[in-house]
Amino acid sequence: MTTTGTTAPRTGRTPVRAMWLAAWPVTAIFVLSNTATPLYVLWQNRIGFSKGMLTVIFAGYIVGLLGSLLVCGVVSDRSGRRSVLLPALGLALLACLIFATATGVVALLVARVCTGVAVGAAVSAGMAAVTDVAGPQRKSQAALLASCAMVFGAGAGPLLSGIVSETLPAPTVTVFVVEAVLLVTAAVAVLRLPLDRPVPAATGAWVRVPRVPAGRGRELALGIAVFAPGITATSFVLSLGPALLAGLLGVTSRIPAGAMAFGMFLTATAVQFAVRRLRRPLVMIASTLATTASTATLIAAVRTETVAWLVAAALLAGAGQGLGQLGGLSLLNTTVPVDRLAEANAALNTGGYLPAGLLPVIAGYLGDATGLATATTIFGAVVAAAAVLGALAVAASRATVAQV
Template sequence: MPESRTAPPKTAAEPPESAPTRWVWLAAWPVTAVFVLSNAATPLYVLWQREIGFSRGMLTVIFACYIAGLLGSLLVSGVVSDRLGRRTVLLPALGLALAACAVFATASGVAALIAARLFTGIAVGAVVSAGMAAVTDVAGPHRRRLAALLASCAMVFGAGLGPLLTGVLSETLPAPTVTVFVVEAALLGTAVLAVLRMPVRRPDAPAKGAWLRIPGVPPGSGGQLTLGIAVFAPGITATSFVLSLGPSLLSGLLGTTSRIVAGAMAFTMFLAATGVQFAVRKLPRRTILTAGAVSTTLSMVALVTAVRTASVPVLVAAALLAGAGQGTGQLGGLSLLNSAVPPDRLAEANAALNVGGYVPAGLLPVSAGYLSDAVGLTDGTTVFAVVLAGLAVAGGLVVLATRRRAARSRASGPA
């Protein structure tokens, strides 16, 4: 599908259009490195739960502290990045991610886990706004679709690689909760080097409006943002549930606490999210979003089936469909914003998309965790799946409605 003939205006934030394609890939590496950390702790929660002692409800609270840090970061990181430059946001974020590694490696109580997750969430919030915008800046106006693909895939591939890396390292090497985060700190060190050499410049546009505010988009781009959130939010909520309560489901269905198995399921989920984006990248954006809504809905149907029949293969299918739902929703949303939002507002627009996605991704799994403590994991999961399936269907209907309106507008336009 050809891009719009009118590219968004270029600003001083953008590098020369001749920046080599390899730099577009390298610009995505900090996103991957931070997202490896975002889910690296997932397979270790069962271990911490046994050693420290806390409920499934508290587990989802620890996970939600990450969401709280992320949302707080999104209130300021996008605006600061657009005004002061990508490096100004990315370097402190990477420093905070390194601090999170140190806290995780020495954690001996719930408070330390909460602090580490909070630091991680702040770093991730900066990366999904400034980091993804940096990929678009490096790509230039004629490679915006490639930039959306690489930024989105960097996020989901890192999110999946973290649990797999943790599962393997923690089962095969000594001191699992230390070794994992030493390796991750090394990955973050290479990301710092990439940011320092990244061909982006500080913008020279004057600051306008408040520095701390709910992220938004320029006038005329609200429709694109709404469509992206309508599909991306249910998709990322589905994968958040698998990350937070997936190990508990595996333990109940398989009777296993293997960190490799838990990490492998998360990895395959996000591998599906990565692969599906390459598969659909040339389709129209609204078709991609429709596919995302369908995938998330089918994921919730499979999740209910899995917990009701104690079927591990169906649980894996639910995870794969959840990954596909997040991947396509994320790609469709980022592509719509890249096509409509000028570079000097792009980081804020990315932040707005992620605020819309991560609010339900924080609230619904926490509710499901505490509900599962009260009524059992099977019934709690069923209620969660029914609610999220309803949201996914609603998102799909919104996308279909806009497609019909666009088709009618083209049919009634001048010949």
């Protein structure tokens, strides 16, 4: 008998193997999320647009993602993970086609919006699918694997793009051909997943602001308080990092920009494995400390025009996002019923991606008006303040966080 939101691995596939299989679509979609990052300098030179417009193009992804989160979590919980993931992979393939043939800002915006919609499906349905196939005894492992699949994919994209675009012909085409192949393999993985169609138990509108069950709002708020500053810091590095390297620091090769982004997300992946045995309050507070340190080194980088400081800022930002993401996901995984888990994941990411989309855009246009150094300083101060408030919130709720 199928129960709401649960799955049982079919014969021949263990829960551990199924978990890894379920994580691959999340990774493949997140590879696309940042594949374009090192290529913006090429498009900027070819098409011509300001740093402010660059951050708007980047934020088109956030718009698509947030719109997706209004729908995908609820639909996934009621209709099944596969019914959300397969269309999302199709949309990701369409984004690859648009990127590969883009000749103007509008095309780049449309491709970014499509990418955001696909990512919204991945962070809601895809990450919930990892938990589904893991079973109730492996919830902590599932949260760790799903979170690492997300950040590793996000980092692999720019590294792949940087290397391919520097070493192979037709850089803005070849990169997305390679990514399209990855997405096709992810679609095959989704078709093979041992996912049963759930029996819907939830009621209410299908399109709504994602939320958690009554009584779990505090856990959601704490998760957002540590996740949002970290992902906002990494979003800034992704959107304006190549411009900082090229404009302030004189680095024009696309490989360093891709490698820096990869290092940032590799750090986000590695740090989650390193702290997996620590108590949750320590993990969450460590996230805020790493994010605060990241903003300080970012300001130092632009003030001293030092590449080493910028790389350090990126790595610390990755640690902040990884730790905050793990803390928030594990809170929800252990407190939210499985038939509401995709929507809860969507709610966490909505709270994180809103500032991650808005603040870098503001910083981009402020950089056009006042200079990138001034804009980065203001951005860093705002994110650091948010991180400190997150740390205080976790400390005040330490007993609650540790109990769940």
